[in-house]
Amino acid sequence: MAHAREPDAFARISPEAAGYSSQRLEELRTFLQQSGSDSLLLIHDGKVFFEYGDIHKKLLLHSMRKPLLNALYGIYEARGKVDLDATLAELGIDDVPPSLTTEERMATLSDVLKSRSGVYHPAAAESEGMAQSRPARGSHPPATHYYYNNWDFNVAGRILERAMGRRIYDAFNDEIAKPLGMLDYRNRIVIPEVDGSVIDADADGFYQYEPGSSRFPAYHFRMSAYDLALFGQLYLDRGQWHGRQIVPADWIARSTRPYSEVEPQYGLAYGMLWDVLVPESADEAPSFYHTGVGIHMLGVYPKHKLVMVHRVDTEHGYRFNDGDLYQVIRMIHGARLRAAKH
Incomplete structure (x- = not known):
């Protein structure tokens, strides 16, 4: 259910x-209508200056869960509950046969997050591609x-749940959703x-188990553009x-550093659970973002005090594609x- 009548932050x-x-x-609004976008929010310094579509409709986040x-x-x-230098062996991590090798289990939690x-x-x-x-x-x-490894992202979820002693969803609700007023x-x-399959289209989350592939499930979220924008503003x-x-x-500073060059010609890199745009100068805060199936996007641009959220209903028929997102x-x-000096 949407709760658009409640106070908007x-x-x-x-x-x-x-x-x-x-x-x-x-002109952008016209393009969004023509291309099949569901919603877009643009926020400057905590104030909305453009909105399109139903910003309170919960949609699957895909990779924006990271x-x-x-x-x-x-x-x-x-809080001292996780140690990024701990190895998979020290954390007791293994998977279904073929099991992890001794070398693989030397990977640290920091390596996993990167x-x-x-x-x-x-x-x-894991998609076919x-x-x-x-x-x-x-x-x-x-x-x-x-x-870009879903095994890493899924095992990161399991390691954190063990460290917290609770589900990711419950921790997110208490630590993030409630304080931000989602x-x-x-x-x-x-x-x-x-x-x-997930019958309940209004559910906020679900685990995707594939025991034949791995013992670690993916943790999926559904979230509205509005709630995701609150999260982006928190990071801005x-x-x-x-x-x-x-x-x-x-x-936030450590995890949005460019640890891995992904597409150097475009200045694209990966941090820890965030994509990063390599800044033009060393003293400039990097912009960072994450996409979902190439068409959802949460972008945080500190230089311009900008948060952008783009959503598509990918659980039903849709025509919006990654080329359309680039155009947006x-x-x-x-x-x-x-x-403008913004």
Whole structure:
């Protein structure tokens, strides 16, 4: 259910007040309608200057679940509950046969969060493309190679749940959703059917088990554009919310550093559970983002005090594609008034 009647945390301002062209953003609105987007929110310095679609409709996050895990890791590392230098062997991690090798179990939790574990075991929620591009077992020692690896992301969830002594969803609800005043996340978690399908379309989360591939499930979230924008604003504000430090600022800085070059020609890198845009100068805070199936996106741009959230209903028929997302990004940045000091 949507809860749009409850108080909204964001004030509304004109595009020009945020340093953007109303005319160009209306062109963007037309493109969103034509391409099949479900919603887009643009926020400057905590104020909405553009919104499109139903921003309170909960949609599957896909890979944008990873930044949510990042926040919990930052909180629980600061409490001394997780040690990023611990190895998989020390953490008691193994998987279904073929089991992890001695070398693979030398990967640290830090390697896992950077998607550099070198463990190329089949994983739950692994797309066909990911499975085909997965390196051969043992081809790269831990910490030496970046590969966008759902095994790493799934095992990171299990390690954190063990450390916290609770489900990811419950911790997220108490540590993030409630303090931020999320309006649509209700922490309704369901168990998928035997065939893996999820009947309850209003559920906020569910585990995806594939025991034939791995003992570690994927942890899926559904979230509205509005609630995800609150999360993005938290990161833009370096983990502070109304004077309270929710996620440690130093953790946000550490996890949004470019640890792995992904596409150097475009300045794209990977941090810890975040994609990172390599900054033009060393003293500039990097922009960071995460996408979901190439068409959802949460972007945080500190230089421009900008948070953007784009959503598509990917659980039903849709036509929006990754090329459309690139066009949306171009149109957003193209709408910025060059003379504006924002």
